[in-house]
Amino acid sequence: MSYTQLAILGVVLAILVDLFIARTRLITRRAFWVPYAIIVFFQLLTNGVLTGFSIVTYDGEFIIGDSTPVEGPPPFIGGGRIAFAPVEDLMFGFALILLSLVIWVWLGRRGVQRTPFAGPPIWRKQRSENSVSK
Amino acid sequence: MTNLAYLGVLAFILLATAWLEVVLRTRVYQRWRRLLLTLIVPVVVFVVWDLYAIAAGHWDFDPDTTTGIVVLGTLPLEELLFFIVIPIASILSLEAVRSVKGWPVGDEQPLDESVAGGDR
Numbered sequence: 001m002s003y004t005q006l007a008i009l010g011v012v013l014a015i016l017v018d019l020f021i022a023r024t025r026l027i028t029r030r031a032f033w034v035p036y037a038i039i040v041f042f043q044l045l046t047n048g049v050l051t052g053f054s055i056v057t058y059d060g061e062f063i064i065g066d067s068t069p070v071e072g073p074p075p076f077i078g079g080g081r082i083a084f085a086p087v088e089d090l091m092f093g094f095a096l097i098l099l100s101l102v103i104w105v106w107l108g109r110r111g112v113q114r115t116p117f118a119g120p121p122i123w124r125k126q127r128s129e130n131s132v133s134k
Numbered sequence: 135m136t137n138l139a140y141l142g143v144l145a146f147i148l149l150a151t152a153w154l155e156v157v158l159r160t161r162v163y164q165r166w167r168r169l170l171l172t173l174i175v176p177v178v179v180f181v182v183w184d185l186y187a188i189a190a191g192h193w194d195f196d197p198d199t200t201t202g203i204v205v206l207g208t209l210p211l212e213e214l215l216f217f218i219v220i221p222i223a224s225i226l227s228l229e230a231v232r233s234v235k236g237w238p239v240g241d242e243q244p245l246d247e248s249v250a251g252g253d254r
Contacts (some may be wrong), residue, residue: 001198002176002190006192012188024240026239026240029237029238029239031232031238031240032228033235034235035224035230039223040228046146046147048147050140053139054199055139055140055196055199055200056193056194056195058194059193061191061195062192064254096220096224097202097220097221099179100173100175100176100224100225102227103171103172103225104225105165105239106240107171107172108241109243111166112171113165113167113245114163116158116161117232117242118232118233119195119233119234120156120233121158121159121233126172
């Protein structure tokens with residue numbers, strides 16, 4: 001199978017695990033999509049380094065775009081690429097991120113270190129201490 | 135030193151997210167057992183995918199910007215670390231947003247065993 005086909009399959013399988021196997025339903029929550037938006041920004045940045053400097057190279061036979069050129073960087077945008085990386089990498093990343101978060105939340109619901117919960121940020125008071133002072 | 139380029143990117147991701155544990159109290163590293171258990175599934179699945187993609191020729195790695203250390207026959211060490219670093223950064227991001235916004239993620243209530251598999 002090509003990278004394109006595998007990437008689509010990865011996204012579909014991750015969504016199926018989220019909705020029907022772990023039943024975490026993360027993709028129905030803004031608590032997933034807002035962090036995902038932040039992660040994708042940094043993915044484009046860091047993966048742009050990996051692909052723009054040809055640390056990782058791709059064979060055009062298996063992606064929508066062309067092979068990473070021997071000399072110089074691939075296209076920044078267009079030709080099946082976004083920030084130097086094949087668009088397939090966005091799907092690969094989505095599958096990796098969603099699967100990881102699904103397992104994390106699923107384990108929590110199963111009682112594996114469900115608590116202590118995250119927060120509050122250090123600029124807010126802990127719920128347990130000095131709840132109403134000042 | 136350019137052999138450390140890929141490792142450097144991974145180190146940047148770890149450092150750029152580590153402050154969330156302190157400033158936003160994400161308590162992800164604090165819950166290290168849950169974190170380690172979480173990593174097993176994505177590491178196994180994506181290492182298999184990566185080994186297949188390398189064997190099939192989907193992608194390759196520049197010997198000048200990677201350490202050249204290989205695990206499981208053909209997998210650059212950096213790729214294995216990638217599948218550890220990215221899930222950690224993702225979970226830190228999830229918990230960071232939860233810390234600030236308080237939006238439900240789905241593990242607020244323990245799963246009731248009498249309705250195991252039910253929705254919560």
